[in-house]
Amino acid sequence: MKFFNFHLMPYRHADLDAIEKHGTAWVTYSNRDYDPLKGAELYHEYLDQMEFADRLGFDGVCLNEHHQTAYGMMPTPGVLAGALARSIKRAKIAILGRAIPLLNNPLMVAEEYAMLDNLTRGRFIAGLVRGIGAEYHAMGINPTFSQERFAEAHDLIVRAWTEPGPFQYVGKHYHFNYVNTWPRPYQSPHPPIWIPSQGSISTIRWAAQMRYTYAQTLAPIAVVAKFFQLYRDEAEKAGYQASPDQLAWSNTIYVAETDAQAVREAKPHMEALANRLLKMSPEMLLPPGYSNIDSIKRIRAAKVTGKPQTCEDLIRAGVIMMGSPNTVREKLAEYQDLAGFNTSLTKTQFGTLPDDMARANMVAVAEEILPHFRNRLPQGVRQAAAE
Amino acid sequence: MVDHTATRLSVRGCNIALMRGGAGRPLLFLHGGNDAGIWIPALADLAARRDVLAPVHPGFGASDTPDWLDTVADLASFYLDVLDQLDLSNVDLVGCDLGGWIAAELAVRNTRRLSSLTLVGAAGIHVKGVAQLDPFLRTDAENIRDLFHDPTRSRELWQHLSHKEMEDVVLKNQTTTAKLTWQPRGYNPHLYKWLHRVDVPTLLIWGADDRLYPKDYAAAYQRLIPGAKTAIIADCGHLPHVEQPRAFVAALQEFLDAKRAAA
Numbered sequence: 001m002k003f004f005n006f007h008l009m010p011y012r013h014a015d016l017d018a019i020e021k022h023g024t025a026w027v028t029y030s031n032r033d034y035d036p037l038k039g040a041e042l043y044h045e046y047l048d049q050m051e052f053a054d055r056l057g058f059d060g061v062c063l064n065e066h067h068q069t070a071y072g073m074m075p076t077p078g079v080l081a082g083a084l085a086r087s088i089k090r091a092k093i094a095i096l097g098r099a100i101p102l103l104n105n106p107l108m109v110a111e112e113y114a115m116l117d118n119l120t121r122g123r124f125i126a127g128l129v130r131g132i133g134a135e136y137h138a139m140g141i142n143p144t145f146s147q148e149r150f151a152e153a154h155d156l157i158v159r160a161w162t163e164p165g166p167f168q169y170v171g172k173h174y175h176f177n178y179v180n181t182w183p184r185p186y187q188s189p190h191p192p193i194w195i196p197s198q199g200s201i202s203t204i205r206w207a208a209q210m211r212y213t214y215a216q217t218l219a220p221i222a223v224v225a226k227f228f229q230l231y232r233d234e235a236e237k238a239g240y241q242a243s244p245d246q247l248a249w250s251n252t253i254y255v256a257e258t259d260a261q262a263v264r265e266a267k268p269h270m271e272a273l274a275n276r277l278l279k280m281s282p283e284m285l286l287p288p289g290y291s292n293i294d295s296i297k298r299i300r301a302a303k304v305t306g307k308p309q310t311c312e313d314l315i316r317a318g319v320i321m322m323g324s325p326n327t328v329r330e331k332l333a334e335y336q337d338l339a340g341f342n343t344s345l346t347k348t349q350f351g352t353l354p355d356d357m358a359r360a361n362m363v364a365v366a367e368e369i370l371p372h373f374r375n376r377l378p379q380g381v382r383q384a385a386a387e
Numbered sequence: 388m389v390d391h392t393a394t395r396l397s398v399r400g401c402n403i404a405l406m407r408g409g410a411g412r413p414l415l416f417l418h419g420g421n422d423a424g425i426w427i428p429a430l431a432d433l434a435a436r437r438d439v440l441a442p443v444h445p446g447f448g449a450s451d452t453p454d455w456l457d458t459v460a461d462l463a464s465f466y467l468d469v470l471d472q473l474d475l476s477n478v479d480l481v482g483c484d485l486g487g488w489i490a491a492e493l494a495v496r497n498t499r500r501l502s503s504l505t506l507v508g509a510a511g512i513h514v515k516g517v518a519q520l521d522p523f524l525r526t527d528a529e530n531i532r533d534l535f536h537d538p539t540r541s542r543e544l545w546q547h548l549s550h551k552e553m554e555d556v557v558l559k560n561q562t563t564t565a566k567l568t569w570q571p572r573g574y575n576p577h578l579y580k581w582l583h584r585v586d587v588p589t590l591l592i593w594g595a596d597d598r599l600y601p602k603d604y605a606a607a608y609q610r611l612i613p614g615a616k617t618a619i620i621a622d623c624g625h626l627p628h629v630e631q632p633r634a635f636v637a638a639l640q641e642f643l644d645a646k647r648a649a650a
Contacts, residue, residue: 143569
């Protein structure tokens with residue numbers, strides 16, 4: 001299994017009581033709560049952690065994009081990838097991903113990603129996402145055009161990387177007389193494209209058809225297994241067998257000496273993430289048209305939003321893994337076999353977890369978990385069509 | 388009170404639902420984001436003296452969602468096609484909320500088939516510094532309450548829209564409303580430049596307590612449309628035709644009668 005260290009870069013000094021009172025840490029939660037002196041320190045603390053992950057032997061580091069929120073301080077992840085491109089010498093750098101429908105000029109992502117690919121001499125992974133519903137409130141982009149804009153922006157970016165320029169591009173949302181991206185990407189034909197998603201069926205189908213690595217965001221392992229099976233089924237329909245490397249699961253690991261100690265230490269920090277930094281209303285998460293009507297009805301019926309979750313709930317559901325090295329190894333092996341993935345996108349810092357604890361956790365994961373999975377592949381994964 | 392017939396109308400391949408009732412001069416009523424497909428008492432009253440046509444916009448209710456539907460301007464052009472196809476003339480055009488925006492866009496393009504224009508709590512322009520609610524960050528229940536001056540008056544509409552059988556229609560209407568109004572939020576930044584072209588008598592009916600497009604919007608429209616008159620309805624929110632149907636019909640009839648007398 002490959003391990004990527006995934007950082008959300010939360011503003012971990014946020015006033016959790018104020019967020020609770022306001023109802024969300026997103027879009028309408030005032031940036032008056034952001035203290036630049038503390039924030040600047042956090043940027044360096046987190047970048048130091050990612051450099052540390054490289055030295056500890058993680059295969060890669062991951063950044064992502066969210067806007068107008070204490071949940072994460074990476075509205076422009078390319079800035080941080082640029083900062084890491086010269087200090088991280090070995091590991092891959094993945095942005096998972098840029099929310100391309102939010103942009104009125106997606107060529108800027110073609111350029112930015114091509115620069116990062118050159119700067120890292122081909123160690124760059126290009127994630128493309130639609131962005132969650134809240135971004136459409138924050139950035140003033142019409143959510144009903146999200147899917148159209150994603151499809152068009154993706155096509156434009158891939159063509160900009162692969163077709164000799166200049167050429168003209170005429171779409172519905174994007175129009176360019178001259179597409180002629182300098183620099184061209186370092187990797188040929190272009191950096192690997194990864195598609196993170198909350199589990200949209202159409203996205204999974206499309207990623208499988210395109211042979212893009214599918215990255216499942218925060219979800220219980222049983223649901224992850226279902227989505228990954230769908231990906232394998234769709235790959236088969238497209239005429240090939242998906243490799244477990246094409247399936248990446250975004251999780252959280254916290255390792256301590258005992259299970260009880262792990263939960264005791266991690267609990268307040270994990271719950272700050274789950275119940276404060278992540279919290280938003282259904283209206284903010286799912287604006288009209290962001291998903292099709294059937295998906296919206298399905299999500300509404302599942303009533304996934306709003307319920308407070310304890311650290312123990314999240315462990316039980318297999319959203320996160322916390323415990324002694326042995327417990328975490330057992331769970332991860334069980335989940336790998338259940339869902340059939342070979343890439344773990346692991347958060348070692350989460351919520352309000354301070355630097356010393358995050359670093360101790362990173363060391364524990366690197367020493368106690370990584371070596372045991374280095375050559376491990378998923379065992380006995382169902383390859384037949386999902387029922 | 389005159390009842391209506393529910394019919395279908397196909398215009399250049401787009402099939403829509405059309406409620407039609409009464410007889411007399413044609414009155415085309417363009418609904419807003421929340422009141423599609425309901426033959427409200429105000430329409431039944433108006434139908435006593437007029438041929439009232441209340442279509443359901445493309446993208447709403449039982450009407451088709453055509454591939455070409457992206458903007459309010461598309462709907463304005465579509466309704467010009469509707470007027471041509473039905474060969475209607477001397478039309479009194481009435482539009483509420485989103486329907487008011489469509490009506491205004493239609494009127495700046497072509498008033499050849501119009502006799503008058505009435506905007507009711509209309510979207511379409513932006514007035515700086517006026518506080519407005521953001522319907523996209525409020526719950527369905529809050530959104531319905533926000534439409535009314537008297538929250539108890541919202542119950543009937545809420546019961547209608549929150550009915551399980553209405554879920555698909557409500558989601559469809561919300562999706563199309565978002566498509567047409569999300570960004571810029573409820574206006575076309577270029578519309579105000581051309582409202583001077585409206586050359587038919589114009590009335591602005593507004594609820595005194597409209598929290599979505601407060602009555603400053605009536606004043607702004609009045610400044611922009613030559614000779615426009617304003618009727619502010621007391622104890623009334625965003626939907627005068629629903630919350631104060633008698634005052635609404637009285638204001639509209641008075642305007643239409645006076646216009647006719649002058650002509």
